[in-house]
Amino acid sequence: MSHCSRRNFLKTGLAAGALAGFGKLPLKAEGQKATDWVTLGKSGVKVTRLAFGTGSMSGKVQRDLGQDQFNRLVRYSYDNGVRFFETAESYGDMHRMLGIALKGIPRDSYRLMSKITTHGDVDPQAKIDELRKLAQTEYFDIMLLHWQHTSDWPAQSVKWQDGILEAQHKQAVVSRGASVHGLPALRQVPDNKFLQVAMIRMNHKGVRMDAEDYNTNGLGDVTEVVTHVKQTRADGMGIISMKLVGEGQFTNRDDRKAAMRFAFRNAGVDTVTVGYKNTAEIDEAIQNVNLAFA
Secondary structure, three states: OOOOOHHHHHHHHHHHHOOOOOOOOOOOOOOOOOOOEEEOEOOOOEEEOEEEEOOOOOOHHHHOOOHHHHHHHHHHHHHOOOOEEEOOOOOOOHHHHHHHHHOOOOHHHOEEEEEEOOOOOOOHHHHHHHHHHHHOOOOEEEEEEEEEOOOOHHHHOHHHHHHHHHHHHOOOEEEEEEEEOOHHHHOOOOOOOOOOEEEEEOOOOOOOOOOOOOOOOOOOOHHHHHHHHHHHHHOOEEEEEEOOOOOOOOOOHHHHHHHHHHHHHHHOOOEEEEEOOOHHHHHHHHHHHHHHOO
16 A cells, blocks of 8 residues: 555544444334445444445346436435445446436435456555446445455455555445355454445345355345354444345345344345336335334
8 A cells, every 4th residue: 555554544444433232123123214324333434224236147137227217226225215226347347337316416415336346457446446437426335345255365365455545545435244145254354354334145044145255146145144243343333234135036025124133133234226217116114124123
């Protein structure tokens, strides 16, 4: 890093963001809503409890809507209080499409998360700048190392960790984290000093969740995943969860409601992201989160 050492940056960030403690889930959660703003642990970043995801089938579902229909969906989400939007470098054209959809909306009224691919001979700073330009934003509220799926990812991604830290120093990124797939990768999350935010797969049935094989077609180990989520929360990190509808496999609404309740009330995640293709799905997701706290 050219402006600050990685060790000093991490030390300073941890000291500034340390939490006083970690309590149990609230006994009375009534009244909490999908559109409430919540703080992602020591990152200090506030997001809405429900996010707008753009990665359904790696973004194909959203790209197939076309720009005009996608614009309407993003604006509908925003107008109904969902102010957290997330995308990834690997989601095709979604940075550009999301930038167009959000154009003209006050930047401080929503939060934007991106995920960066951590392989290839690419300069991390150049890539982050490219993604900012595509998304028409001066900064990302959250930048994640995307798809960390091996047990040695903390060592293998050092170049990209340094790149995100440098972007934080330049105020092009506000907070940092990683999305993980598979138990070997997830086990490296608790007590990781780089992470301020972790993105972890979660639902009550274990569908498309973490197992020993990150790419298994079988069920994940729900009990172990929840254990690591709680350990990670205890370390002061913010938790974002994905796969709340089993990557589209939960065709029964009761399962979708149960998944939301489990994520918030049993696992204790902070926020969840869901991909949408129409306004009815946004309405339902808002209702399902609200019901999780009813």
